[in-house]
Amino acid sequence: RLSQIHSKRVIQVPEHFIEGMNGDGMYTDNKTSTLIVTVADCLPIFLWDNNVKCFGIVHSGWRGTGIVLNAIDGLLRITGSSTSDIHVLIGPGIGPCCYDISEERASLFPKSCSHKRFGRTYLDLRRVNLELLEAYGVAELTIMDSCTSCDSRLHSYRREGPENFQRMYAAIGKFRN
Numbered sequence: 001r002l003s004q005i006h007s008k009r010v011i012q013v014p015e016h017f018i019e020g021m022n023g024d025g026m027y028t029d030n031k032t033s034t035l036i037v038t039v040a041d042c043l044p045i046f047l048w049d050n051n052v053k054c055f056g057i058v059h060s061g062w063r064g065t066g067i068v069l070n071a072i073d074g075l076l077r078i079t080g081s082s083t084s085d086i087h088v089l090i091g092p093g094i095g096p097c098c099y100d101i102s103e104e105r106a107s108l109f110p111k112s113c114s115h116k117r118f119g120r121t122y123l124d125l126r127r128v129n130l131e132l133l134e135a136y137g138v139a140e141l142t143i144m145d146s147c148t149s150c151d152s153r154l155h156s157y158r159r160e161g162p163e164n165f166q167r168m169y170a171a172i173g174k175f176r177n
Contacts, residue, residue, distance in 0.1 A: 001035075001036040001037070001038075002021050002022060002023045002024065002025075002026060002037070003020060003021065003022045003023075004022075004023070004024050004037065004038065004059050005022050006024065006042075006059075006061055006063045006064055007024050007063065007067070008024070008025075008064050008066055008067040008070055009023035009024060009067075009070075010023060010025035010056070010058065010067060010070040010071045010074055011023045011025070011026050011027075012026075012027055012028065012074055012078065013026045013027065013028040013030065013033055013035065024037070024058060024059040024060070024064050024067055025037075025056065025057065025058030025059065025064075025067050025068075025070065025071045026056055026058075026071075027047065027054065027055065027071050027074045027075050027078070028054065028055065028056070029052065029053070029054040029078050029079070031053055031174055032174070033173055034171055034172070034173030034175075035056065035057045035172050036057070036169055037058065037059040038167035038168065038169055038170070039059055039091070039093065039148075039168055039170055040156060040157040040165050040166065040167045040168065041061070041093055041099075041148050041149065041156050041157045041158055042059050042060055042061035042064070042094075043059075043060045043061070043090055043091060043092075043093035043126065044057065044059060044090075044091035044092075044168075044170030045057065045058045045060050045067075045068045045071075045088060045089070045090050045129065046088065046089040046091065046170070046172050047068070047071055047072060047075060047087070048086070048087050048172070049075060049079055049081050049085050049086055049087070050085075051079070051081060051085050052079045052080075052081060054075055054078060055075075055172050055173070056071045056072075056075055056172070057170060057171070058070075058071050059170075060125070060129060061125070062101070062109075062123070062125065065109070065125065065128050065129065066132060068088065068129055068133065069132060069133075069136055072086055072088075072136065072138065082137075083137035083138050083139075084137060084140075087140040087142075088133055088138055088140065088141050088142070089141075089142040089143075089144070090126055090129055090130070090141070090142070090143045091144050091170055092145075092146035092147070092148055092151070093125060093126065093147075093148055094147060094156065094158060095124070095126070095145065095147030095148075095149070095150065096114075096115065096123065096124035096126075096127070097147055097149075097150060098122075098147055098149035098150060098158060099122055099124075099125065099149075099158075100121065100122050100123075101114075101121055101122070102121070103121055105123070106123060109123060109128050110131060112127070112131070113125075113127045113128045113131065126145070130143065154168065155167060
């Protein structure tokens with residue numbers, strides 16, 4: 001697990017992980033590794049290539065949007081695969097129903113990924129990532145549309161507040177033979 005910094009920094013995990021590394025994404029071809037990120041409204045995004053048994057995970061919030069492409073680039077460097085071999089699952093995060101943002105922040109994203117309601121602007125982080133991945137040539141995409149702010153079974157920074165929020169672990173690895 002990395003010390004997360006809300007960035008686009010992705011690390012290739014060596015055979016023996018060194019504690020204290022900073023970043024928001026990891027990838028590896030070490031089949032005995034388990035990679036973990038924490039989230040509380042940001043999206044956990046899982047990546048894997050079944051052909052060569054490599055995988056990765058990223059923590060993607062508004063500051064780190066695009067980190068998934070950095071992780072895919074890393075996977076492709078170590079595998080020699082193509083984007084058509086990469087599978088991506090976008091996990092639960094805050095949805096466009098609840099993620100209201102400033103106009104200034106909205107201007108950083110494609111207009112197709114936000115909408116106005118009651119004088120406020122709402123961003124769809126899943127759609128932003130989906131558009132990036134499709135443009136990059138990733139065809140195997142699965143999207144979980146659970147909103148962390150709406151669903152009380154999930155933790156949400158926005159819903160629980162800065163004093164009370166809890167994080168969720170998102171993990172990828174080989175959990176059985």
